[in-house]
Amino acid sequence: MKLFTSAIAIAASLYGAQAFAWEATEGRPYEGQTVNVLAVKSSQFEAHEARLAEFEEATGIDVVYDYVPFPNMKEALTTEMVAGGDYDVVSVMDQWVQSLQMLMEPIGPGIEAQGTDLSDFPAAHIRHGMLNGELIGLPVRGHVQLMFYRTDLLAEAGVEPPQTWEEMVTAAKAIQDNTDASGVALPYGKLNGQNLMVWMNLLWGNGGDLFDADGNAVFNSAAGVAATETYVSYLAEEIVPAGSAVFVEQDAVTSFKQGNSAMLPVWWWVRSQLSDPEQSTLTADQIGFTALPSVAGADRTTFTNTWIFGVTAESDNKDAATEFLGWLTDPALERDVLMDPDLSEVVAVHMSNLTDAEVNERWGGMHQAAADALATADGVEFGDNWPRIVLILETAISSLASGEATDVQATLDKAAEDIAAIR
Amino acid sequence: MQDRLLPYWLLVPAFIIVLATTIYPLAYSFITSFRAWDLTKSRRPEGFVGIDNYIYAASESQFLNSLWVTFIFVITSVALTVVLAMALALLLRRKGSMHTFTRIILILPFAMSPALIGVSYRFMFNPEFGVLANGLGAVFPALQGVPWLADPQLAMGILVLTDVWHWTPYMTFMCLGGLASIPRETEEAARIDGASNLRIVFGIILPQMRGVILVMAVLKTIFALKMFDQVVTLTGGGPGTSTETLAYFIFNVGFRWFDMGYASALAWILTAIMMFISIWYVRMLLSERKMATA
Numbered sequence: 179m180k181l182f183t184s185a186i187a188i189a190a191s192l193y194g195a196q197a198f199a200w201e202a203t204e205g206r207p208y209e210g211q212t213v214n215v216l217a218v219k220s221s222q223f224e225a226h227e228a229r230l231a232e233f234e235e236a237t238g239i240d241v242v243y244d245y246v247p248f249p250n251m252k253e254a255l256t257t258e259m260v261a262g263g264d265y266d267v268v269s270v271m272d273q274w275v276q277s278l279q280m281l282m283e284p285i286g287p288g289i290e291a292q293g294t295d296l297s298d299f300p301a302a303h304i305r306h307g308m309l310n311g312e313l314i315g316l317p318v319r320g321h322v323q324l325m326f327y328r329t330d331l332l333a334e335a336g337v338e339p340p341q342t343w344e345e346m347v348t349a350a351k352a353i354q355d356n357t358d359a360s361g362v363a364l365p366y367g368k369l370n371g372q373n374l375m376v377w378m379n380l381l382w383g384n385g386g387d388l389f390d391a392d393g394n395a396v397f398n399s400a401a402g403v404a405a406t407e408t409y410v411s412y413l414a415e416e417i418v419p420a421g422s423a424v425f426v427e428q429d430a431v432t433s434f435k436q437g438n439s440a441m442l443p444v445w446w447w448v449r450s451q452l453s454d455p456e457q458s459t460l461t462a463d464q465i466g467f468t469a470l471p472s473v474a475g476a477d478r479t480t481f482t483n484t485w486i487f488g489v490t491a492e493s494d495n496k497d498a499a500t501e502f503l504g505w506l507t508d509p510a511l512e513r514d515v516l517m518d519p520d521l522s523e524v525v526a527v528h529m530s531n532l533t534d535a536e537v538n539e540r541w542g543g544m545h546q547a548a549a550d551a552l553a554t555a556d557g558v559e560f561g562d563n564w565p566r567i568v569l570i571l572e573t574a575i576s577s578l579a580s581g582e583a584t585d586v587q588a589t590l591d592k593a594a595e596d597i598a599a600i601r
Numbered sequence: 602m603q604d605r606l607l608p609y610w611l612l613v614p615a616f617i618i619v620l621a622t623t624i625y626p627l628a629y630s631f632i633t634s635f636r637a638w639d640l641t642k643s644r645r646p647e648g649f650v651g652i653d654n655y656i657y658a659a660s661e662s663q664f665l666n667s668l669w670v671t672f673i674f675v676i677t678s679v680a681l682t683v684v685l686a687m688a689l690a691l692l693l694r695r696k697g698s699m700h701t702f703t704r705i706i707l708i709l710p711f712a713m714s715p716a717l718i719g720v721s722y723r724f725m726f727n728p729e730f731g732v733l734a735n736g737l738g739a740v741f742p743a744l745q746g747v748p749w750l751a752d753p754q755l756a757m758g759i760l761v762l763t764d765v766w767h768w769t770p771y772m773t774f775m776c777l778g779g780l781a782s783i784p785r786e787t788e789e790a791a792r793i794d795g796a797s798n799l800r801i802v803f804g805i806i807l808p809q810m811r812g813v814i815l816v817m818a819v820l821k822t823i824f825a826l827k828m829f830d831q832v833v834t835l836t837g838g839g840p841g842t843s844t845e846t847l848a849y850f851i852f853n854v855g856f857r858w859f860d861m862g863y864a865s866a867l868a869w870i871l872t873a874i875m876m877f878i879s880i881w882y883v884r885m886l887l888s889e890r891k892m893a894t895a
Contacts, residue, residue, distance in 0.1 A: 368839040421728035423751030580840030
């Protein structure tokens, strides 16, 4: 936390809060250089690539994108880190930043020279671009969680969109009593910690946390046990689809898209899939959203997910790569993609766009809801051992969900022991 | 002189390729298994830690669990594959157009990628839209809505099923090859003496197929020990850790925990198990040959 606070302070002092519009460095000093980008497969990044002509014309820099599907991205970055490769710019998910720290180069001075306004990034996102007090990447893609719901099914069941987890259970039961759909689609299976995303909100809402200030596991506290029992109880109450014990996030999304579930707490970027006729049986007017439910009486929470773009330590064209980062993180570029009528991209990481009236008008207020959620979202501190911690925690949740383990306290205690025993 | 050395020179390219792609990585990983190497902190292996990585493995519950899961998987998968392959081969060894057609169809599962098999079965056993889950539910109403992959035992059963489905055709062809080498005269003589089909299979065919069955079992054991693809795409090692095989665990240690020293040690433990089985198999074969020529 101390590190984070100091990092934000450095960022704020370095960059001020003036509005930013990217401009190419005068004299095109990097003309003729090529910047190779390794990015996770994403329609948002493809939209950026489609707009490269503006950047290439202004700077004389050629930019070449290579995409890797998400399930293989970490391995691709690991290979890049160990073997050294041809990429100058890489996209890295927040949870991987610490473990891939040797891959990244500090970019603070170069970004400062371009006048990028770091205060326009929500704290929950920009914190993942800081490592040991230095800026090593800028957020380009960031997510909050929202509760999507079927407007028609909730109306048929005579219930309002739930604002608390308790209300979600009541609404889910009413929906199941009045329609053929399952109440809510949730992931309990193992894949990149996806079964922790909702559970974490229950943990925070119950007043718990993963670790204390000294880094000791505290998720096995009374609050952690209560949160876990609540999360697992949704299976026993049968308000989730059959087989949810092994659902990963995509299974839950598919269940909603196929009309088999009425509610879906998930990342906001999924919105673009939900009414895509090639992927979904739903139409836009069947889909509503609200902030993620909270524990009654507690503040709203959301897990966040951030993809940063940084320059590789092995890059031969670091200055050109930094120039590219300046363009890539220009709020105007993000807004252009958000407002493109031919696209269905909702993702934004600049507060100026999240609170923009026209953006909110186009997306039904989704971005303001995200801005509100981000205002209080603290995010999670991902340390060196986070990938291993995730495996231990997601296995614990999966075991309880499948019935392989039944004693919540004992299972969480064992997970805490395993985490403490990490070498 | 030149003629005498020529064969060795001709072997050099192949030797270099084997050295670069097999010997060097094996030696490197063996040395790494005695070193600390946290990939998040260093691009290169760090100091030697003796046999610490091996000692740690012996006391670590996740490794011991993966060893047990692998053992269960190997035993069931090998036994089912060998028995089914033998049975299918006995059915298909007759000549005829239907038998030929069936043999051609039979090879299709083996031609499929294991990762794709895992994805396909994951879809097929989805309780909401899976064709197998719903088909079984339609035929046996008690099975309607059974969360197949959500139950630890059922998930292991389906993992075994995918592997048996994948390997049985190949093993069937091995059996057909073995059956073709058995002289028909002995079988015909037994039939004339009034032996039943069952007696012929157990008394005449299977004893003569012993060598082939042994080869099949050893090969299948080695392949089963390496089970990885379907675990990734079908179960992700879950629910819990119920299908976390040793190969999958090694992958996690190396590429998620980034503990390359420990991952190397685990990989060598797996290699040692496979080497032990291979040596045992070669000895069995040699002793069989000695008995045959005695």
